[in-house]
Amino acid sequence: MAKNSLVLGGTPGSHNPPSAMAQRLAIQFHFDAEQQAKLTEILKPSDAWRAEIEGLVGEFLPDPAAVVIATIEACATRFLRNKVRRVSKKDQKAYLEQLAFHTQALLDMFLQFSPIDGTIADPFRFMEKAGKAKADDRRSVDYRSEMMSHLTTLNLFGRFRLQQNVVPLADEAEEEKAKRRTEYPRFVLIADLLAAYKRITGREVTAHATKDRLGARQVSSAVEFITVALPPIMKAARLKSVVDDQTARNEIADVKRLWDAGQHPEYAYAIPAWGSRASG
Incomplete structure (x- = not known):
């Protein structure tokens, strides 16, 4: 050999x-x-x-x-x-753009009342029923509120990073510098x-x-x-x-x-x- x-x-x-x-x-x-x-x-x-x-x-x-x-x-x-492989700034920017776009779309969808609410297509109604089977007394509106909170956080994170032009914070600089080499x-x-x-x-x-x-x-x-x-x-x-x-x-x-x-x-x-x- x-x-x-x-x-x-x-x-x-x-x-x-x-x-x-x-x-x-x-x-x-x-x-x-x-x-x-x-x-x-x-x-x-x-x-x-x-x-x-x-x-x-x-x-x-x-x-x-x-x-x-x-x-x-x-x-x-x-x-x-x-x-x-290295993780380029271009790749990170593309991911953040998708994150911001899709979370915003979900927020817009969940913010408005819909004929779907309360039907079998309503995910929050399903979560309420599944929770009750486990002795969780949260209502569908509670699950909706929690989901909206998570989506808002992700959306703001994506927008913040994009507004900063995907520049790392001070404590992230060395790690990012290595990964972008x-x-x-x-x-x-x-x-x-x-x-x-x-x-x-x-x-x-x-x-x-x-x-x-x-x-x-x-x-x-x-x-x-x-x-x-x-x-x-x-x-x-x-x-x-x-x-x-x-x-x-x-x-x-x-x-x-x-x-x-x-x-x-x-x-x-x-x-x-x-x-x-x-x-x-």
């Missing part, structure tokens, strides 16, 4: 295309031998991480170096499978790699990249890690991406800022709304 490649599933000799699930599961990323050697040199497992792995697999504990590589390859595989998927991958680095080594992630007076390269192990791990993954994704020391340093600093604010971009694979999540 070739290294640094996507392995796509399918039945040998079959003309039937694999299912979407089979195609997804068949995507597996592998570093080549040279890259694996560099990564295991950088990622020295902490005693706590070794104990955690041993607790999971017991007496069947494999070579820790192999687990290290498998952990980082899992980050690459998540990136290649999930296809997270042109290379947002790559940023999520870097955050995932750094989270794995932190779990394995037990060390804090630092962003340091300079040269001494003689021009010799001096970088933190996290910068070294990203410059080794990221390029082959991006190549497998067929994405052109420059990952020099300064680029890695800047990306790491951005991730750290979000972590410090309690926001975790690496959760984007499972939780699109990754902002303000507790540290995992």
Whole structure:
């Protein structure tokens, strides 16, 4: 099997295309031998991480170096499978316009008395009957009032964001800046790699990249890690991406800022709304 490649599933000799699930599961990323050697040199497992792995697999504990590589390859595989994308201001504006339009239409419909009220097509009458079956004594007018309150809140929210030209508030700025990045998927991958680095080594992630007076390269192990791990993954994704020391340093600093604010971009694979999540 070739290294640094996507392995796509399918039945040998079959003309039937694999299912979407089979195609997804068949995507597996592998570093080549040279890259694996560099990564295991950088990622020295902490005693706590070794104990955690041993607790999971017991007496069947494999070579820790192999687990290290498998952990980082899992980050690459998540990136290649999930296809997270940036959320542009244009997309957000289109959604808010629909939100404002449709909530306003419902408000207009519910505000006026209608021949439908009290018939089997009346949703609030149905809610009243369903509530009484559960010992809820609210009337249809109460349900209507509650629904109107929710719709009004949503409508005002949509209008407010549109009037602000979809500009984030101060406490939302960093998160929105990350999600609107042109290379947002790559940023999520870097955050995932750094989270794995932190779990394995037990060390804090630092962003340091300079040269001494003689021009010799001096970088933190996290910068070294990203410059080794990221390029082959991006190549497998067929994405052109420059990952020099300064680029890695800047990306790491951005991730750290979000972590410090309690926001975790690496959760984007499972939780699109990754902002303000507790540290995992």
